Amino acid sequence: MDSDISTFSGHEPVKTTQTPASRRREKVRQTILEAAERVFAEEGYEGLSIRRLAEEIDYSPSAIYKYFASKTELVGCLKEAFFIRLVRNIENAIEGQGPGNWESVRDCTRAYVTTALEKPHHYLAGFAPADDCETGLDTNTDPKTLDDDSPSAVAFRFLCEGLEEGKQSGNFRQDLNVRTAALSIVMAMHGAVMTLIQIPKILTRDDGTMMDLDEMIEMYSDQLLRGFKA
Structure with missing residues (x-):
């Protein structure tokens, strides 16, 4: 089984030399995480x-x-796995995009939904209740602060930075509160994802055919972002 559990720091990984014992320990750790x-x-x-x-x-x-x-520690690793995949998928989605344009922010929202639906159990783990660990996306991050490199903080910062760049380039309203706008997007996307996970037949038409998921996500994102446009 492929695992998305890995180390994430927001920077290039530091190369270390593993001993046979440390490799065996890491293999057992991965076995436990995959079972989880x-x-x-x-x-x-x-x-x-x-x-x-x-x-x-x-x-x-x-x-x-x-x-x-x-x-709690196990679930924390599953949470991190989802946000690592989310960050990587957002990076791929917006690669080559102009700063702060409509499409780049919309592609962030699309990446959120598609990443969640690739492995719904990872997404649910990311928002699972746990008394002594953080739950869900780290939205406490100040968009202008770049020293928090946890995967969830990086994911939220991608969205905030896209909105801020959109303001600076004139694509979004100058009075837009970036953090509030980003939170509204996260809340809307979370609601959409939970609906699709819990009611998978919602995309089924009366004739039994399925609606196009990408088309639905694009329409939903466009409606959500329309209120931000300059």
Whole structure:
């Protein structure tokens, strides 16, 4: 099973020399995380536990605790996996786009929806309840502050920067509050994604054919962004 769990810092990775022991440890860690993905996808947040993971991969609970101190830490890694994929997909979507134009911001919203629907369990993990870890997109980031390199903060900053550049280039209203606008986009996209995940038949027409998802996302994004235009 391909895993999206990896280290993310917002910068070029630092090359390190791994010993055979460290490689074995990383392999076991990835095995546990991939099992957590499967269990979360099938049984949800409530079904995920250290004991359930031990059953899934035939490890003892104590062996898993050597790698993860708690269920919260495991879910935190699944959260990070979604936002790592989101950042990469946004980067690919806006590559070559002009700064702050309508299309680049719309492509950010499209990347959000398509990334979520690629692996819905990753998305649900990203917004799963957990008492002692952050949930969902880090929207506390100041768009002008570039020192927070967590994947969720980077994803939100992409959107804020696109809107700010749009203001500077005259594509968006000069009185636009960038953070408020970005939050409104996130809230709208989250609602759309949750609807599509929980009611997958919503795109089914009366004759049984399916609506085009890309066309629906583009129309929804255009309606959302129209209020920001200069």
